[in-house]
Amino acid sequence: MTPAIETSALVKQFGTTRAVDGIDLRVDRGAVYGLLGPNGAGKTTTIRVLSTLLRPDGGSARVLGLDVAREPGRIREKVSLTGQFASVDEDLTGRENLVLVSRLFGHTWKAARARADELLDAFDLAEAAARQVRTYSGGMRRRLDVAASLVVTPELLFLDEPTTGLDPRSRNQVWDIVRSIASGGTTVLLTTQYLEEADRLADRLAVIDHGRLIAEGTSRELKSSVGSNTLHVRLDDASRLAEAERILRQVLGAGVHNGSDAYTLAARIDGNGRIAEALSALATTGVGVAELTLGQPSLDDVFFALTGKATKEEARV
Amino acid sequence: MSMPATTPRQASMLATTPRPPAASAWAATTTLGWRAMLKIKHVPFQLFDVTAFPLMMTLMFTYLFGGALAGSPRAYVQYLLPGIVVQTIVFITVYTGVGLNTDISKGLFDRFRSVPIWQPAPIFGALLGDVFRYSLAATMVITLGVIMGFRPAAGVVGVVLAVALIIVFALSVSWMWIIVGMLVKSPESVMTSSFLLLFPLTMASNIFVDPRTMPGWLQAVVAVNPVTHLANASRGLMHGNVDVSSVVWVLVASAAITAVFAPLAMRMYHRER
Numbered sequence: 001m002t003p004a005i006e007t008s009a010l011v012k013q014f015g016t017t018r019a020v021d022g023i024d025l026r027v028d029r030g031a032v033y034g035l036l037g038p039n040g041a042g043k044t045t046t047i048r049v050l051s052t053l054l055r056p057d058g059g060s061a062r063v064l065g066l067d068v069a070r071e072p073g074r075i076r077e078k079v080s081l082t083g084q085f086a087s088v089d090e091d092l093t094g095r096e097n098l099v100l101v102s103r104l105f106g107h108t109w110k111a112a113r114a115r116a117d118e119l120l121d122a123f124d125l126a127e128a129a130a131r132q133v134r135t136y137s138g139g140m141r142r143r144l145d146v147a148a149s150l151v152v153t154p155e156l157l158f159l160d161e162p163t164t165g166l167d168p169r170s171r172n173q174v175w176d177i178v179r180s181i182a183s184g185g186t187t188v189l190l191t192t193q194y195l196e197e198a199d200r201l202a203d204r205l206a207v208i209d210h211g212r213l214i215a216e217g218t219s220r221e222l223k224s225s226v227g228s229n230t231l232h233v234r235l236d237d238a239s240r241l242a243e244a245e246r247i248l249r250q251v252l253g254a255g256v257h258n259g260s261d262a263y264t265l266a267a268r269i270d271g272n273g274r275i276a277e278a279l280s281a282l283a284t285t286g287v288g289v290a291e292l293t294l295g296q297p298s299l300d301d302v303f304f305a306l307t308g309k310a311t312k313e314e315a316r317v
Numbered sequence: 318m319s320m321p322a323t324t325p326r327q328a329s330m331l332a333t334t335p336r337p338p339a340a341s342a343w344a345a346t347t348t349l350g351w352r353a354m355l356k357i358k359h360v361p362f363q364l365f366d367v368t369a370f371p372l373m374m375t376l377m378f379t380y381l382f383g384g385a386l387a388g389s390p391r392a393y394v395q396y397l398l399p400g401i402v403v404q405t406i407v408f409i410t411v412y413t414g415v416g417l418n419t420d421i422s423k424g425l426f427d428r429f430r431s432v433p434i435w436q437p438a439p440i441f442g443a444l445l446g447d448v449f450r451y452s453l454a455a456t457m458v459i460t461l462g463v464i465m466g467f468r469p470a471a472g473v474v475g476v477v478l479a480v481a482l483i484i485v486f487a488l489s490v491s492w493m494w495i496i497v498g499m500l501v502k503s504p505e506s507v508m509t510s511s512f513l514l515l516f517p518l519t520m521a522s523n524i525f526v527d528p529r530t531m532p533g534w535l536q537a538v539v540a541v542n543p544v545t546h547l548a549n550a551s552r553g554l555m556h557g558n559v560d561v562s563s564v565v566w567v568l569v570a571s572a573a574i575t576a577v578f579a580p581l582a583m584r585m586y587h588r589e590r
Contacts, residue, residue, distance in 0.1 A: 051431050076433040077339065087424035091356045103348040104432045106337035115332065122329040132359060148428065152336045177330065184331040 002065035004029045004156050004187040005050060011058030012045050019045040021211035022059065027189060027204075029155075032182045034202030035191040036299070042211035043191035044084055047158050050189070051081040064155055080154035084161050086141040087148075090134040094125050094144050097133060101148040119147040123177070139170025146177055157181060159190040163197060175201060195299035207306055214306050222302045229269040230297040231278075236288035238262040244287045251278040257304045266301055269294070342435035346442045349429075353416070353446020357453070363412065368454050371405040372461055378525060379465060386526060391466040398462040399469075399479060399551035400524030403544060405458050406451045406487045407519055411511035413447055414494030415504045422503065440495060440586060444488060451487055455480045471557035479554035482567060486547050489571040492578035499585050524548050543570045 005027040012020040020042045027033040035043045048054040050063055052072035061068045063075050088097045095116050102112035120126045123143040133141060142162065149157060162178065163171040178201055182188050192198050198205050199219050207215040207222070215222055231252075235244055241262065248256045248267050255268030269275060275294070282289060297305075340348070357364055375397065378386075383393030420426045420439070429439045459467070459476060469476050494507070501507055521535065522544040528536050539545050543566075550563035 048427075053427055053430055073433065076431060079431070081427065081431040083424045083427045085424040087428040089352065089356075089425060090423070091359045092352065093359075096352075096355055100348060100352050101428070101432070103351075104340055104345055104429070104434050106340040106344075108337070111334070111337065115334075118329050147330075150330055151332070153331045180330055186331070 001029060002062070003027060004031070005033075005061070005063055005189065007050075007059065007061040009059035010046070010049065010056055010061050012042075012049050012054060013057045018211050020049065020056075023208070023211070023213050025206060025213065025216075027187065029187050030182070030185060031203045032178065032188045032190065032201055034198040034205045035189065035208055036193075036195065036198045036205050036303075037191075037208035038193060041208045043208055044160055045211075046208070047081070047160050047189065047191060051079060051158050052076055053081070078154060079156045079158065080149035081158045082145050082149045082160065082162065084164070086138075086145040088133050088141060088144050091132060093130050093132055094136070094140075095120060095129040097144060098148060098151065102151045105151045107151070115151055119150065123147045124173075137170075139166050139173065142166060142170065142174060143177070146174070150181070153184065154186055156187045156189065159188060161191055161193065163192070163194065171197075195303065199299050207303065209307050215302070219299065222299070223297050225302075229294055230301050231267045231269050231275060232259055232291075232293045232295070233265045233267070233282075233289055234259075234291035235263050235265070236290050240287050241265065243285065244282060247281050247285060247287070248278055251281055255305070257301075260300060263290070266298075266304070268297070268301070268305070339433050340435075342438060345434040345438035346445060349439055349442020350445030350449070353443055354449050356416075356446070357450060364409075364450060364454060367409050367412070368405055368457055371401050371408065371458060374404070375401050375458070375461060375465070394462060394465050394467050395556070396552070397525065398459070398467045399555045400522070400548040401462070402455050402458050402480065403483055403548050403551055404519045404524055405454050406483050407490060407544065408511075408515055409450060409454055410447075410487050410490040410494055411507065411515065412450065412494075413443060413491040414496075414498030414507040414511070416443060417495055417498035418501065418504045418507050421499070436587065437583060440583070443495075444491060447488065447491055448484055451484045452480065455483070469555040469557075471555055475555045475557055479551040482550055482554065482564065483547060486543070486567055486571045489574035489578070492575055492582050495582040496578060496585060499582070518542065519544055522548060543567065546570070 003026050005025055007023055007025045010020055010023045010025070011018060023042075023046060035046060037043050045054065049056050049068060050061060052068055052075050055069060064078050066075050068075060089100070092100070098116035098119050099112045102115045103109065107115055117126075117129075120129045123146070125140060125143060125147070128136060128140060133144065136144065146159070146162070159178065163174050166174065175197070178188055178190065190201065202219070204218055205216070205222060206213050215225070217225070233244070233248070235241060241258070245256055245258075245265055248265060251274055252267050252269065257266055258264070259266040267278075279289070279292075375394075378397055379390045379394045383390035383397075387393035387396055420429075426439065430436070494511075497507055497510055501510065521538050522542045523539055524544065528539040528545075531539065546563045546566040549560050550567050553560040553563060
């Protein structure tokens with residue numbers, strides 16, 4: 001069986017900017033595959049090319065065995081897209097939105113209404129069915145949007161930043177939904193800026209930056225490529241972070257970077273011998289350590305190691 | 318990744334019935350037209366804010382100037398009302414552009430474009446909704462007119478024919494708004510550009526007064542303004558003294574505008590964004 005997605009040196013240009021700059025990607029059928037990268041990395045453009053909304057400028061892309069440039073119509077019959085912004089009609093009710101999309105997928109009015117009600121139940125929106133979507137919360141909109149993509153079961157579902165801007169509870173709901181969809185056999189390609197999301201949902205990941213693929217593998221593989229262990233140090237006093245970073249660098253070398261918040265530093269450890277030395281150096285200068293963990297590198301650490309910069313911290317879960 | 322146990326609720330997320338055959342062009346277009354009608358139902362204000370202005374003009378001109386212009390308000394409303402229907406509907410054409418621009422900026426067009434339907438269906442569906450919107454607005458204005466003493470000599474048939482002609486013209490103007498809707502950044506800028514175009518277009522015409530008292534240069538402008546011909550034709554049809562040349566003029570102008578702007582709009586629409 002052909003892979004769900006196969007691209008080779010894929011390029012998409014806007015003016016002089018290469019939003020996608022030679023990406024080779026292979027996504028097997030049935031997988032949940034994550035495209036991970038910061039804002040503007042080219043994730044959305046990649047998804048828009050693969051879902052036939054944009055034409056590639058170079059290279060090739062085959063989706064479910066079909067060429068995106070030559071057979072966009074046949075691809076549209078097999079895939080579904082949930083875009084970055086909830087693409088639902090705010091003026092209409094939730095139910096009307098689903099009836100509308102069901103009709104566009106070819107259902108009769110009667111079948112469209114039945115499918116809409118089924119989806120409203122499944123996505124926990126039955127109570128809000130008769131309300132205009134403009135009154136919905138972000139999480140409800142997102143669920144409605146995903147529901148609209150599942151009117152007929154796609155072979156491949158594109159989810160562009162499915163949980164951006166959602167509260168933790170809604171985020172968990174969307175994660176459950178993605179897992180349910182995948183367990184039904186649909187391939188899912190999702191983009192995210194959230195490392196935790198990629199870690200939890202995706203079987204395999206591609207890390208994208210500046211339109212290029214900079215790493216690919218399972219989350220475990222990516223982590224082990226970075227090094228065996230990472231030390232996370234949480235300080236008492238955020239104002240001494242720069243000082244602490246300098247000290248850790250002296251002892252541990254270059255792999256020190258900011259952690260998940262203003263109090264935290266992360267450092268790559270190649271051998272455990274120097275940890276005691278690093279801690280005593282901190283103690284000597286009077287930098288108070290509130291918490292210390294030694295463990296597997298997180299995807300934050302992976303991203304730092306690959307790109308030399310931290311991910312946007314407010315974006316963390 | 319561990320798979321959660323599938324509950325019945327999660328099971329119905331995925332369709333259990335076989336996938337239906339793709340929607341026909343007709344089904345897709347009428348469904349999107351249905352959507353446009355729902356929007357009028359849910360946001361009636363969108364219809365009222367454009368019709369409010371012509372309704373105020375009708376009241377103001379008839380009662381303030383009607384006596385001076387035509388001897389009596391009642392005599393003047395016979396002249397004014399067909400033209401006001403023209404003005405109202407021509408004003409509303411801007412919503413074709415506003416609606417399209419909103420759909421694009423909200424990402425709704427991405428959804429329509431990623432669904433396997435006849436690709437122009439969203440445009441034609443919107444135009445179908447427009448026909449409904451135009452008819453509704455015309456009904457409102459004519460009802461007010463009848464209350465104020467408007468008595469079309471050609472009766473219901475004449476009025477329906479006039480409104481039909483106005484809608485034909487309005488649909489050709491809608492194509493221009495589709496282009497504007499795809500070009501500008503926000504729905505607000507569509508509205509702003511509309512007033513720059515529609516105000517002069519409807520005022521520099523014979524909707525309100527006979528152009529004979531205007532200065533020569535303005536008379537020349539009024540004479541070539543398609544709205545003048547449309548107002549003439551509508552008056553003729555409603556009052557039973559049809560000016561065939563005006564009707565033909567309007568049909569030719571509508572065909573010409575559509576022939577120029579529709580292909581351009583469709584080309585822009587098919588081009589990716």
